[in-house]
Amino acid sequence: MDGVSDMIKFQNVSVEIKCKKILSNINLTVNDGEFVLLCGESGCGKTTLTRLVNGMIPHFVKDVKVDGTVTVNNIDIAESPMYKIAESVGSVFQNPKTQFFNTDSSAEIAFGLENIGADRDYMCKRVAQTISDLEIENLADRNVFSMSGGEKQLLAFASVYAMNPQIYVLDEPSANLDHEAIGKLRKILETVKKGGHTVLIAEHRLSFLYGLADRIVYLKDGCIEKYFTAAEFAAISESERIAMGLRSICSEEIDIPERVIMQPDSSLAVHHLSVKRKKQPVIHDLSLSANVGDIIGIVGKNGSGKSTLCSSLCGLLPTADGEVIFRSRKLSRRARNKQFGVVMQDVNHQLFSDSVKNECLSANPNATDQEIEDLLNSFDLLDCIDRHPLTLSGGQRQRLAICQAIMGKKKFLIFDEPTSGLDFRHMCRVTEWLKQLAQKGYILFVVTHDYEFLNRACNCYIQIGKPDEPTERKSRSSERSASIS
Amino acid sequence: MTRRISALDPRAGIWLLLLANIGMFCEKYAWQNTALSVMFLLLLLLYRQYSAVWKGALLIVVFRLLLKFVFPLCPHIINMVFPVLINYTLRMMPCILAGILLVRNASMQKMIAVMRALHLPQGFITAISTTLRYFPAVKDEFGHIRAAAKLQNIPLSERLESTIVPIMMSAVNTSDEIAAAAVVRGIENPCKKTSYIRLRITAFDWLIMALATVYTAVTVWMGYRI
Numbered sequence: 097m098d099g100v101s102d103m104i105k106f107q108n109v110s111v112e113i114k115c116k117k118i119l120s121n122i123n124l125t126v127n128d129g130e131f132v133l134l135c136g137e138s139g140c141g142k143t144t145l146t147r148l149v150n151g152m153i154p155h156f157v158k159d160v161k162v163d164g165t166v167t168v169n170n171i172d173i174a175e176s177p178m179y180k181i182a183e184s185v186g187s188v189f190q191n192p193k194t195q196f197f198n199t200d201s202s203a204e205i206a207f208g209l210e211n212i213g214a215d216r217d218y219m220c221k222r223v224a225q226t227i228s229d230l231e232i233e234n235l236a237d238r239n240v241f242s243m244s245g246g247e248k249q250l251l252a253f254a255s256v257y258a259m260n261p262q263i264y265v266l267d268e269p270s271a272n273l274d275h276e277a278i279g280k281l282r283k284i285l286e287t288v289k290k291g292g293h294t295v296l297i298a299e300h301r302l303s304f305l306y307g308l309a310d311r312i313v314y315l316k317d318g319c320i321e322k323y324f325t326a327a328e329f330a331a332i333s334e335s336e337r338i339a340m341g342l343r344s345i346c347s348e349e350i351d352i353p354e355r356v357i358m359q360p361d362s363s364l365a366v367h368h369l370s371v372k373r374k375k376q377p378v379i380h381d382l383s384l385s386a387n388v389g390d391i392i393g394i395v396g397k398n399g400s401g402k403s404t405l406c407s408s409l410c411g412l413l414p415t416a417d418g419e420v421i422f423r424s425r426k427l428s429r430r431a432r433n434k435q436f437g438v439v440m441q442d443v444n445h446q447l448f449s450d451s452v453k454n455e456c457l458s459a460n461p462n463a464t465d466q467e468i469e470d471l472l473n474s475f476d477l478l479d480c481i482d483r484h485p486l487t488l489s490g491g492q493r494q495r496l497a498i499c500q501a502i503m504g505k506k507k508f509l510i511f512d513e514p515t516s517g518l519d520f521r522h523m524c525r526v527t528e529w530l531k532q533l534a535q536k537g538y539i540l541f542v543v544t545h546d547y548e549f550l551n552r553a554c555n556c557y558i559q560i561g562k563p564d565e566p567t568e569r570k571s572r573s574s575e576r577s578a579s580i581s
Numbered sequence: 582m583t584r585r586i587s588a589l590d591p592r593a594g595i596w597l598l599l600l601a602n603i604g605m606f607c608e609k610y611a612w613q614n615t616a617l618s619v620m621f622l623l624l625l626l627l628y629r630q631y632s633a634v635w636k637g638a639l640l641i642v643v644f645r646l647l648l649k650f651v652f653p654l655c656p657h658i659i660n661m662v663f664p665v666l667i668n669y670t671l672r673m674m675p676c677i678l679a680g681i682l683l684v685r686n687a688s689m690q691k692m693i694a695v696m697r698a699l700h701l702p703q704g705f706i707t708a709i710s711t712t713l714r715y716f717p718a719v720k721d722e723f724g725h726i727r728a729a730a731k732l733q734n735i736p737l738s739e740r741l742e743s744t745i746v747p748i749m750m751s752a753v754n755t756s757d758e759i760a761a762a763a764v765v766r767g768i769e770n771p772c773k774k775t776s777y778i779r780l781r782i783t784a785f786d787w788l789i790m791a792l793a794t795v796y797t798a799v800t801v802w803m804g805y806r807i
Binding site: 220241440 | 722769
């Protein structure tokens with residue numbers, strides 16, 4: 097018997113999903129109590145590797161072919177039912193909205209324990225201990241639907257922690273979190289590590305894991321390209337990191353000016369805007385100004401009102417007070433509906449037609465074929481003109497949503513978390529598109545928690561609610577300036 | 582000092598829903614239906630569901646007035662369709678109100694605990710609980726799709742047709758994610774499940790059940806006597 101020192105073991109593992117090779121010949125051993133970070137560009141196979149450990153592959157994901165063996169805590173994953181694997185492996189996914197089952201947070205923490213038929217007294221003890229260990233007293237006995245995304249993600253983690261699995265598998269748990277929630281997530285991971293648990297985490301945002309990861313596995317095109325110790329990883333140069341397509345290893349502070357003063361003669365002016373949701377004030381007395389070509393970052397904690405502000409700017413929500421003025425003319429809600437375009441975080445929500453061309457036509461029925469082709473060409477989409485939008489890749493869909501807004505003659509574009517879950521290369525591409533659009537005379541608003549992106553893409557920012565307090569490793573300004581591509 | 586009434590026990594809620602169904606099937610006259618609806622409106626009032634009370638009451642009054650004063654004056658074509666629809670809605674009103682009373686008082690975890698206490702098959706409980714969890718999740722997504730359709734100036738007449746694909750996609754993705762999160766937390770475990778929520782049926786719940794049973798029985802019985 098191997099004993100427990102080899103907690104996770106991949107032996108010659110190759111994976112094909114829908115006849116597409118995702119992983120090739122993976123050999124990896126994770127020791128008991130080790131904290132391993134999986135990194136690499138989007139599509140390199142990080143998520144697939146985590147799914148092999150929690151049993152989603154081969155038990156849950158369809159059309160999948162796996163060669164080789166994966167053992168976890170001496171259990172052969174392919175041979176064990178999911179509920180057996182769940183006793184050893186706790187999983188936290190990317191989307192906090194779809195990871196809870198109960199409306200009451202304390203009952204949610206006990207969800208996994210209910211499933212294994214734990215005694216009620218033990219459950220009560222475990223729930224209380226989880227709340228105290230993870231210092232989440234503010235989350236106890238709350239309605240889950242009233243929680244912010246960050247709180248929901250911490251709750252998902254707490255629910256897994258209560259089951260006390262030996263192994264934690266996390267798939268981009270920080271993708272939708274603000275800096276404060278990421279700081280809390282880091283603290284929880286520290287507690288888990290101190291408790292001697294094994295952690296396997298796939299992430300793009302690397303800075304919050306500094307000092308936690310014992311070993312870093314860099315994947316490229318479905319293969320393990322390189323292993324790093326924590327010290328080796330911290331020592332890699334900026335140019336090397338960029339070549340590897342990785343996000344910053346250090347956390348970044350906002351390095352662009354905050355727009356706090358109304359600029360005279362600005363094209364767009366928002367005066368004393370107040371917005372309510374369910375009769376509760378969310379935005380109070382906000383004023384801002386913007387000029388053609390501005391890219392303005394909108395930052396703030398989860399639940400601070402960034403989405404409310406955007407919905408109100410677009411005219412989707414009524415304003416309780418204040419006005420929006422463009423070139424000395426007050427814009428009604430209807431006018432704002434017409435002039436503001438949004439590129440949503442999940443672009444699938446806004447693609448309605450059966451082809452890329454028709455998507456552009458639906459935005460502007462009078463557009464000529466030539467106009468559509470020119471536009472699609474400028475966003476590298478001409479080859480896909482007859483394809484169904486939902487068959488495009490994530491990046492192509494995002495670009496199509498931009499084309500749609502341009503076709504619709506929008507003057508202002510709002511981007512909601514455009515770099516959520518993106519690697520460095522894709523983040524730089526999004527930055528390029530935004531700059532191109534600004535040069536063409538659009539006014540852009542970008543809602544983001546991603547300061548690395550904010551510093552590169554935006555020329556100023558506005559803060560909604562109280563500022564975030566990052567708890568990650570701070571970057572040196574020289575590192576940052578060197579990494580601007 | 583006023584004492585706050587604790588939420589209705591889900592088992593009591595299910596009993597009231599059963600009474601509403603029995604009442605609906607046994608009623609012979611409109612006044613019986615109104616009497617049962619009034620009972621559930623009073624119960625909703627007791628459990629502080631004020632919005633449901635006034636909306637339900639308004640609907641009943643408007644529908645009764647329409648049936649009594651407006652439809653008799655309307656052309657035959659209107660009388661062929663609408664009174665039937667309204668009559669059926671009114672007939673179902675006690676059940677609708679009892680359903681609201683149950684849903685507003687019993688959280689999902691309480692309902693699951695009740696189903697486990699009633700020894701219902703695990704497969705059935707899992708299916709019901711994931712379905713109940715699914716609707717609030719997709720509601721949020723549908724809101725985003727509606728907003729996107731509005732910003733693209735898609736006419737109302739075309740909105741249903743154009744939003745159906747993103748709605749289906751979002752529904753499929755959401756159900757996949759919820760199912761994945763449930764499965765990795767051992768929902769398929771065949772062992773006997775336990776409940777964190779402790780159900781306590783209070784003396785007040787018993788009193789409510791008893792009064793409602795007597796009231797329903799008397800209402801039904803009077804219909805047969807007349």
